[in-house]
Amino acid sequence: MGDSGTEHQIWWTVAGFAKLTGVSRQAVYKWIHSGKLSVSKVGKRFRITRAAVARDCPDTYESIVMREAEQSNDASQLSQ
Numbered sequence: 001m002g003d004s005g006t007e008h009q010i011w012w013t014v015a016g017f018a019k020l021t022g023v024s025r026q027a028v029y030k031w032i033h034s035g036k037l038s039v040s041k042v043g044k045r046f047r048i049t050r051a052a053v054a055r056d057c058p059d060t061y062e063s064i065v066m067r068e069a070e071q072s073n074d075a076s077q078l079s080q
Contacts, residue, residue: 011040011047020067021060031057 014032018025028048031037038052054061 011049014046014048017048017053020064 014028018028037056039046
């Protein structure tokens with residue numbers, strides 16, 4: 001699972017994480033380069049893991065989890 005917008009993603013690209021959190025890509029890069037957010041590198045590209053967000057940015061992680069729960073509830077209501 002990756003940056004495809006699926007539920008409970010394991011990782012995001014910088015652009016995907018920026019979109020998800022409502023901040024600019026530049027802000028995400030600042031967090032990465034300042035050490036506020038740990039990343040994995042795949043080739044020359046950064047991947048932001050779910051575990052890193054949970055560890056480094058717990059408030060952001062909580063917000064993501066809540067949003068996923070809401071989306072899951074919305075999806076289950078549509079299927080009924």
